[in-house]
Amino acid sequence: MALLDLLGFAIGALRGHRLRTALSVAGVAIGIASVLTLTALGEGARRYIVDEFAALGSNLIIVLPGKVETTGGVPFGGVTHDLTLEDHGALARLDRLRRTAPIVVATETLRFQGLGRAVPVLGTTAEYLEIRRLKLASGSFLPPGDSDRAGTEIVLGTRAAQELFRGENPLGQMVRVGPARFHVVGVLAPRGPSVLGFDLDEAAFVPVKTAMRLFNRTSLFRIVAEVRIFADMDQAKAEALALLKERHRAEDVTVYTQDAMVSSFSAILGALTLTLAGIASVSLVVAGVGIMNVMLVSVTERRAEIGLLKALGAAEPQILLAFLAEATILAALGGLLGLAVGAFGVRLLGLIYPDFPAAIPPWAVAASLSLSFLVGVGFGVWPARRATRLDPVAALARR
Incomplete structure (x- = not known):
């Protein structure tokens, strides 16, 4: 039996039961579309967070109070110290660091002429603008100077300024x-939504010393610093950790590097993407069971046809291939349809949420199509083998 004859035989059998064929194709298509859509969501989340971190630059270190990564017990009599402005000043004197900025944050109500809005208020210094790579829409940022300077300047995020000043x-x-009371000296340019704690478009920025007095704080939320040379990231981290360990007489802070955080988030979200794809793949198993049921019914209904083929000299491998071709065609059609539906769904998601970079990774397309093919072959083997085992005389007798 030639290849064209084989395909014609399989397609003719499928066209004879169009409703059953359509339902089987739809089952595979739903499974493939589910895999692609969930994979695109996971990949989009990974890209979104990685891009957010990349927007800050790759040569940053972040100092947090408290030891998150511990390797042993706390020394006897040790205490955990807060991060202070004095710690920030000491870090600022390290040669490997280009800029440092202390951060204090709290939510406060911002008021102007009877209008009020609760916003995150960050106490920081002028260096924060360059470290976070922020841009101004108008005015200026906080004035440069010592972190002990307690000024009354305030810089508003673009959305906070729009909603408060109309x-x-x-x-x-x-x-x-x-x-x-604060004097508005600048407005930030729109930056878009952030996943790194809060939306800077809705924030306000004041001098750190003023913020500590306003919030009744004696400690910092964290310190961010920019390393001069990316190759010195590890040395800069080690120097910052050693300096604070010496000042606090204990290793009671955590120092992250920006690239390490990006790698960690990327790995976590990559694993999440694979997990989502695996969960969605379960629906393909259900679709495969549907294909197997369709093929079993087809074998039962076509016993006489199978008997006639065997009586005319058709070999068992030819009959096996004929029925496997039917199952493979069902899976292939479902895979292509699912690919189209999944791509359309991801495209639609991109139009609804343009800031979310949902995208189907190429490996997911290849894996989905391969999986649909394997589903067709795998779940078509048993019915096909059952067809080859029919006795031609018995099959024709039951015609």
Whole structure:
């Protein structure tokens, strides 16, 4: 039996039961579309977070109070110290660090002429603008100077300025943050939603010393620093950790490098993507069972046809291939349809949420099509082998 004859035989059998064929194809298509859509969501989440970190630069270190990565017990009599402005000043003097910025954060109500809005208020210094690679829409950022300087300047995120001033120019205006009054000196350019703690478009920035007084804080939330040369990241991290260990007389802080955080998040979300794809693949097993049922019914209904083929001299491998071709065609059609539906769904998601970089990775397309082929072959083997074992005389007798 030639290849064209084999395909014609299989397609003719499928066209004779169009509803059954359509349902089997739909089952595979739903499974493939599910795999692709969930994989695209996982890949989109990975890209989104990695891009957010990349926007900050790859040569940053972040110092947090408390020891997160421990390798042993706390020394006898040891205590955990807070991060202070003095710690920030000491870090700023390290040669490998280009810029450092202390951070204090709290949520406060920002008020202007009867309008009020709760926003995250960050106390920091002028270096924060360059470290976070922020841009200004108008005005200026916090004035440069010592972190001990307690000024009354405030810089607003673009959305906070729009909602509070309703189109009016905020520069030069006085706003109230809690009980204190501040002078608006700048507005940030739109940055978009952030997954790194809060939305900077809705934030406000004031001098760190002022923020510590306003929030009644004596410690910092964290310190961020920019390393001069990327190749010195490990040495800069070690020097920062050693300096704070010496100052605190204990290793009671955690120092992260930006590239390590990116790698960790990427690995975690990559594993999540594979998990989602695995969960969605279960639906392909269900579709495969449907194909097997269709093929078993087809073998039962076509016993006389199989008997006639064997009586005319068709070999068992030819009959096996004929029925496997049917199952493979069902799976292939379902795979292609599922690929189209999945791509359309991801495209639609991109139109609804343009900021979310959902994308189907090439490996997911190849894996899905391969899996659909394996489903067709795997679940078609038993019915096909059952057809080859029919006795031609008995099959024709039951015609």
